[in-house]
Amino acid sequence: MSILNNDSNKVLIQGLGRDGSFQTEKCIQFGTQVVSGVHPTRAGKTFGEGVPIFGSVEEAVKATSPDIGLIFVPAPFALDAIVEQIDSDIRTVVCITEGIPVSDMIKVNQYLKDKKTRLIGPNCPGYIIPEKNVKVGIIPNDIVSSGEVGVVSRSGTLTYEAIVQLTKLGIGQSACVGIGGDPIHGTTFVDVLEMFEKDKNTRAIVMIGEIGGTNEQIAANKIKDEISKPVVACIVGQTAPQGKRMGHAGAIVTGKSALASEKIEALKNAGVTIADSPTEIGLKVHNLLK
Amino acid sequence: MQLHEYQAKDIFKKFEIVVPEGRVAVSSVECKEYFELLAKKCVIKAQIHAGGRGKAGGIKLVTSPQEAEDAGSQMLGSNLNTFQSAGGEFPINKIYIEEALNVTNELYLAITMDFEMKCPVVILSTEGGMNIEEVAEKFPKKIIKLFVDPLIGLSPYKVRKLCSMLNMGKKLDEQLSSTIFKAYSIFDSLDCSLVEINPLAVVEKESIVALDAKITIEDDSMFRHKDLAKLFDESQMNETELNALKNDLSYIKLFEGQIGCMVNGAGLAMATMDITMKAGMAPANFLDVGGSASEDKIKEAYRIICSDKDVRLILVNLFGGILRCDVAAKGIVDGHKETRKKTPMIVVLRGTNSDEAKTILQNSDLDITFARDLPDAANKIQQKLGN
Numbered sequence: 001m002s003i004l005n006n007d008s009n010k011v012l013i014q015g016l017g018r019d020g021s022f023q024t025e026k027c028i029q030f031g032t033q034v035v036s037g038v039h040p041t042r043a044g045k046t047f048g049e050g051v052p053i054f055g056s057v058e059e060a061v062k063a064t065s066p067d068i069g070l071i072f073v074p075a076p077f078a079l080d081a082i083v084e085q086i087d088s089d090i091r092t093v094v095c096i097t098e099g100i101p102v103s104d105m106i107k108v109n110q111y112l113k114d115k116k117t118r119l120i121g122p123n124c125p126g127y128i129i130p131e132k133n134v135k136v137g138i139i140p141n142d143i144v145s146s147g148e149v150g151v152v153s154r155s156g157t158l159t160y161e162a163i164v165q166l167t168k169l170g171i172g173q174s175a176c177v178g179i180g181g182d183p184i185h186g187t188t189f190v191d192v193l194e195m196f197e198k199d200k201n202t203r204a205i206v207m208i209g210e211i212g213g214t215n216e217q218i219a220a221n222k223i224k225d226e227i228s229k230p231v232v233a234c235i236v237g238q239t240a241p242q243g244k245r246m247g248h249a250g251a252i253v254t255g256k257s258a259l260a261s262e263k264i265e266a267l268k269n270a271g272v273t274i275a276d277s278p279t280e281i282g283l284k285v286h287n288l289l290k
Numbered sequence: 291m292q293l294h295e296y297q298a299k300d301i302f303k304k305f306e307i308v309v310p311e312g313r314v315a316v317s318s319v320e321c322k323e324y325f326e327l328l329a330k331k332c333v334i335k336a337q338i339h340a341g342g343r344g345k346a347g348g349i350k351l352v353t354s355p356q357e358a359e360d361a362g363s364q365m366l367g368s369n370l371n372t373f374q375s376a377g378g379e380f381p382i383n384k385i386y387i388e389e390a391l392n393v394t395n396e397l398y399l400a401i402t403m404d405f406e407m408k409c410p411v412v413i414l415s416t417e418g419g420m421n422i423e424e425v426a427e428k429f430p431k432k433i434i435k436l437f438v439d440p441l442i443g444l445s446p447y448k449v450r451k452l453c454s455m456l457n458m459g460k461k462l463d464e465q466l467s468s469t470i471f472k473a474y475s476i477f478d479s480l481d482c483s484l485v486e487i488n489p490l491a492v493v494e495k496e497s498i499v500a501l502d503a504k505i506t507i508e509d510d511s512m513f514r515h516k517d518l519a520k521l522f523d524e525s526q527m528n529e530t531e532l533n534a535l536k537n538d539l540s541y542i543k544l545f546e547g548q549i550g551c552m553v554n555g556a557g558l559a560m561a562t563m564d565i566t567m568k569a570g571m572a573p574a575n576f577l578d579v580g581g582s583a584s585e586d587k588i589k590e591a592y593r594i595i596c597s598d599k600d601v602r603l604i605l606v607n608l609f610g611g612i613l614r615c616d617v618a619a620k621g622i623v624d625g626h627k628e629t630r631k632k633t634p635m636i637v638v639l640r641g642t643n644s645d646e647a648k649t650i651l652q653n654s655d656l657d658i659t660f661a662r663d664l665p666d667a668a669n670k671i672q673q674k675l676g677n
Contacts, residue, residue: 101511106440155557183405236560247540247556247578278561279665
């Protein structure tokens with residue numbers, strides 16, 4: 001068993017533009033079972049090696065029963081795509097799209113309550129489970145290795161950096177989950193920490209946070225009370241100035257609690273091992289598992 | 291996208307929020323003329339994209355045409371540096387001159403997104419005129435918050451309850467409640483990240499008037515508000531940041547730094563900045579070239595970093611995914627052909643087509659040291675500093 005385990009790991013893709021098609025190809029190469037695509041004007045056609053395209057999520061679900069939905073559609077249409085997948089009761093929806101208005105995401109967030117769907121993202125690299133050859137997103141295929149460390153992160157490329165460090169030291173991953181850099185996102189640090197705590201394949205957890213918001217503090221409370229597995233954390237943005245949005249919409253220091261130093265303090269108090277520099281993530285895990 | 295006060299007040303007027311009579315002036319003569327048209331007492335306000343104008347000398351009360359002209363000539367063409375401007379300076383190219391009113395007391399009203407509650411929040415306080423962060427620190431009980439259900443919107447009964455808590459009497463309560471609804475409808479219909487009225491004044495004990503107006507429209511929703519894009523005042527951004535914006539690069543200049551950073555991905559960019567600091571030298575900028583940068587975009591990114599006079603060393607850290615490293619390398623070489631600056635570079639290239647990229651850079655006449663990964667890059671920075 002692993003985290004994010006669905007009945008099957010069949011994936012539906014919504015958004016088959018240049019980047020979406022390229023990344024879907026990589027998912028298939030990794031071994032992911034992509035069963036259908038959705039595109040309003042390409043219904044009846046196929047992509048890749050004969051994967052059928054449907055005009056709506058509803059039709060795709062009826063014909064191919066996916067458990068997972070992966071969204072690449074551009075930001076102006078992302079709200080509708082997410083809602084369409086929620087309405088079809090897709091269990092896990094991963095939204096890669098960057099730049100969705102906050103005003104749209106707060107509606108999605110509200111709409112999600114009491115629904116069967118778990119949303120991961122948006123503005124995230126998705127997740128990858130090396131052991132099962134399941135990749136739903138854009139984490140590079142060749143950097144991961146199967147093992148016992150769970151990785152959860154707000155960032156994309158920094159997650160890759162952490163994975164590379166682990167793999168180079170011979171430390172494999174049970175799963176890597178990017179929860180996204182937007183201030184309003186579906187699955188949170190706390191959700192993924194819970195999954196890793198329950199997961200028999202996970203021995204230790206790497207958590208990568210950044211400035212902005214208070215999600216790292218909420219995670220620290222969770223760790224203190226309910227997480228028994230060792231956690232290594234790295235918080236980036238220590239050199240970021242106040243009030244400037246550092247690329248990610250959520251990465252902005254607006255008050256004291258949004259500072260990297262405050263987050264690090266909270267995590268330290270929860271017994272978390274801190275990688276002071278992003279260069280030390282792998283090493284800290286290595287020392288912990290010795 | 292931030293708007294100027296005068297632009298925000300235009301929007302307020304469209305939504306029927308009461309504001310003082312005012313005019314936009316671009317010369318001191320206009321300041322004098324408009325003073326004569328407006329009132330016996332006026333306020334001259336510098337139009338810049340930073341808060342804290344009052345303390346920095348950007349707001350002046352004037353009582354004669356001559357004073358209005360003098361204040362205008364003093365402000366126009368100068369730069370203002372406020373406690374909220376993060377080290378930058380903002381040029382004063384426009385002045386808003388408006389009638390000064392007889393204020394009984396000042397309130398604070400704002401609508402913004404609460405990221406913890408994941409919904410819009412109306413913030414109301416009796417301590418208007420002060421910086422709200424200061425109020426939150428000194429008088430936390432004087433801040434009332436009303437959270438708004440994103441799917442239902444603002445509930446009238448909740449607004450009535452909120453207003454009655456201020457004990458201002460029925461007439462003012464009704465005006466306040468109506469102002470809150472209008473401000474919320476601006477916030478909602480224009481996809482704002484902030485609508486702030488500070489102070490929201492009670493004038494002559496009988497009417498509620500917005501003395502200041504701040505509207506920030508969320509950048510990610512600008513695709514729905516193309517008509518508002520023309521309100522953007524380019525003069526309020528420094529040239530480099532503007533150039534970056536036009537090229538869709540996420541760039542922030544950091545003062546007192548010396549290492550120029552070029553990275554893909556916001557998290558990795560912040561991490562890269564952090565390691566330069568730990569290696570003993572401050573980063574000169576944040577620069578995220580984005581997921582699928584083209585050759586031209588990278589070229590522009592390189593030129594922007596080179597144009598920064600503080601930069602002594604450039605650190606490039608690219609993790610190819612959707613981004614192809616060879617495309618990035620070509621962009622850097624192109625940028626170098628134009629700038630001809632030979633600033634030493636430390637380069638980390640990984641992922642898609644990174645080997646091709648290394649060959650391209652090796653065959654150029656750039657001063658490049660390659661690093662395997664982030665820890666190696668940190669070491670190489672220290673070696674360079676030691677030299």
